Amino acid sequence: MTLYQDSSADAMAAITRVHREEWARIVAGLTRRFGDLDLAEEMTADAFAAAVEHWPDHGIPPNPAGWVTTTANRRAIDRLRREAHRDDKHREAIMLHDPEPAPPVGVIEDDRLRLLFICCHPALPLEGRVALTLRMLGGLTVAEIAHAFLVQDTTMGQRISRAKAKITSAGIPFTIPAAEDLPARIDGVLAVLYLVFNEGYLATGPDMPPIRRELTAEAIRLTRLTRELLPNDPEVAGLLALMLLTEARSAARVSADGELVRLDEQDRGAWDRVLIAEGLQLLDAAPSIRPGRYLLLAAINAVHVTAPHARDTDWARIVTLYSRLEEVDPSPIVTLNKAIAISEHDSPDVALAIVDRLADRLDGFHAYHATRAELLRATGRSADARSAYDRAIELAGNAAETAHLIRRRNQLATPNGAPS
Incomplete structure (x- = not known):
C-alpha cells in the first residue's frame, strides 16, 4: 500500500x-x-x-x-x-x-512567442488580449490572473470567455503575424510578458513555491526573442532590462526558512552581477527622451541595484522617477509605490496620507495593507499597524510573503507592552 x-x-x-x-x-x-x-x-x-x-x-x-x-x-x-x-x-x-515539410512559420519561429502575438490581436480590447494570453500561454489560472488585475475571479472568467467569443464571432484568424503586424500588437505582448514574470517572481497560489523560476525564465526568454524581432523598440529593451535587474535579486529574495526578504534586508553579495550589468547596459543604450512605462520601471530598479548598501539608495531620484511614471502610466499601484519612496525620502506621515487616499481602489490588494502597516508602524501607531498586518495576511496568496508579514506583526508590542 x-x-x-x-x-x-x-x-x-x-x-x-x-x-x-x-x-x-x-x-x-x-x-x-x-x-x-x-x-x-x-x-x-x-x-x-x-x-x-x-x-x-x-x-x-x-x-x-x-x-x-x-x-x-x-x-x-x-x-x-x-x-x-x-x-x-x-x-x-x-x-x-503527410510527410511533406511543415509550412513556413514566418517571422516568428518560436511556437509560444507566435501564439503570444496571435492572441494579442488589436481587434480585442487590451485587457482581453492580456487575460486571454495569460490563460493560454502563461498557463495561469483564472484566480491568478484575476489577482494580477485586482478583480474578482468571476469577472476575469467572463473577460476571458468574451475574448474567445470575439475571436470566433469576428473570424480573427490564427495566422502567423507578418512583420508589419508586430508593432500594433506589442503593447499587449509586453503587458503579458511582464505579468507572467511577476507571477513567477512572487507566485500567488498558496501551494506554489514562492518563486516560480520556470515562469521568470520563460518570460525573459520570450522577451529576448521579442527584442530580436523589434530591436529598435525602447520599451522592449526597457522590459528586458527591468526583468534582468529584478531577476538578479532573486537568490536573496527568500530566506532559508522560506520567508520573503525585504529589499533593504537582502544580502547584496548574492545578487547576480552579470544580469545587473546586462540590464544596465540595455538601459544605457535606450533613448532617454520620453521614456515609457518599462524604461522608467527599469530605471527605478537600476537605482536600487547600483546602491552599495540600502542606506545609500537615492530615494529622491526614485520619487522623481515615480512621478514621471504617474504621468505615463497613472494607476493606484504606481502611487502606492511612490508613497513608499516618499516615506524614505520625506517622512512616513506624508506617505501615509497618500496611501490612505487609495483605500477605495486598493482595499482588496494585500500590498496596500502591507504598505500601510509598515507606515503605521513607522509612525508609532502599533495597534493600527497590527490590524493592517492582519488584513494583509488575510489577503496574501504567497507563503513566503505571509511568513514575512506574520513575523513583522509579531514584532509589534501588544497592549501589555510585550511582543506577541
Missing part, C-alpha cells in the same frame, strides 16, 4: 511539474497545427486529465511532456474526425500524417 501511495504521489508531482513547465508549449503547438485555440486548450487539458488517470497505475512515462503532447494531438485529431461538419478541419488533421 505504501509503495502504491509513493508511486501515486510521484505521478501527481510529475503531472504538476509538466503542467507548470509545458502547458504553454503544448497549447501553442496545437494552435499552430489546428488553428483553433479552444480545441488546443481543451485537448491539452484532456491530455493532462488522462495522465492523472493513467500514470498512477501504469507509471510515469520516460518522456512525460512528450506523452502529454502526443495524447493531446491524438485526441484533437479524433475530435475533428468525429465532427463531420468540420470537413476542412478534418482534412487538415489527416494532413498531419
Whole structure:
C-alpha cells in the first residue's frame, strides 16, 4: 500500500511539474497545427486529465511532456474526425500524417512567442488580449490572473470567455503575424510578458513555491526573442532590462526558512552581477527622451541595484522617477509605490496620507495593507499597524510573503507592552 501511495504521489508531482513547465508549449503547438485555440486548450487539458488517470497505475512515462503532447494531438485529431461538419478541419488533421515539410512559420519561429502575438490581436480590447494570453500561454489560472488585475475571479472568467467569443464571432484568424503586424500588437505582448514574470517572481497560489523560476525564465526568454524581432523598440529593451535587474535579486529574495526578504534586508553579495550589468547596459543604450512605462520601471530598479548598501539608495531620484511614471502610466499601484519612496525620502506621515487616499481602489490588494502597516508602524501607531498586518495576511496568496508579514506583526508590542 505504501509503495502504491509513493508511486501515486510521484505521478501527481510529475503531472504538476509538466503542467507548470509545458502547458504553454503544448497549447501553442496545437494552435499552430489546428488553428483553433479552444480545441488546443481543451485537448491539452484532456491530455493532462488522462495522465492523472493513467500514470498512477501504469507509471510515469520516460518522456512525460512528450506523452502529454502526443495524447493531446491524438485526441484533437479524433475530435475533428468525429465532427463531420468540420470537413476542412478534418482534412487538415489527416494532413498531419503527410510527410511533406511543415509550412513556413514566418517571422516568428518560436511556437509560444507566435501564439503570444496571435492572441494579442488589436481587434480585442487590451485587457482581453492580456487575460486571454495569460490563460493560454502563461498557463495561469483564472484566480491568478484575476489577482494580477485586482478583480474578482468571476469577472476575469467572463473577460476571458468574451475574448474567445470575439475571436470566433469576428473570424480573427490564427495566422502567423507578418512583420508589419508586430508593432500594433506589442503593447499587449509586453503587458503579458511582464505579468507572467511577476507571477513567477512572487507566485500567488498558496501551494506554489514562492518563486516560480520556470515562469521568470520563460518570460525573459520570450522577451529576448521579442527584442530580436523589434530591436529598435525602447520599451522592449526597457522590459528586458527591468526583468534582468529584478531577476538578479532573486537568490536573496527568500530566506532559508522560506520567508520573503525585504529589499533593504537582502544580502547584496548574492545578487547576480552579470544580469545587473546586462540590464544596465540595455538601459544605457535606450533613448532617454520620453521614456515609457518599462524604461522608467527599469530605471527605478537600476537605482536600487547600483546602491552599495540600502542606506545609500537615492530615494529622491526614485520619487522623481515615480512621478514621471504617474504621468505615463497613472494607476493606484504606481502611487502606492511612490508613497513608499516618499516615506524614505520625506517622512512616513506624508506617505501615509497618500496611501490612505487609495483605500477605495486598493482595499482588496494585500500590498496596500502591507504598505500601510509598515507606515503605521513607522509612525508609532502599533495597534493600527497590527490590524493592517492582519488584513494583509488575510489577503496574501504567497507563503513566503505571509511568513514575512506574520513575523513583522509579531514584532509589534501588544497592549501589555510585550511582543506577541
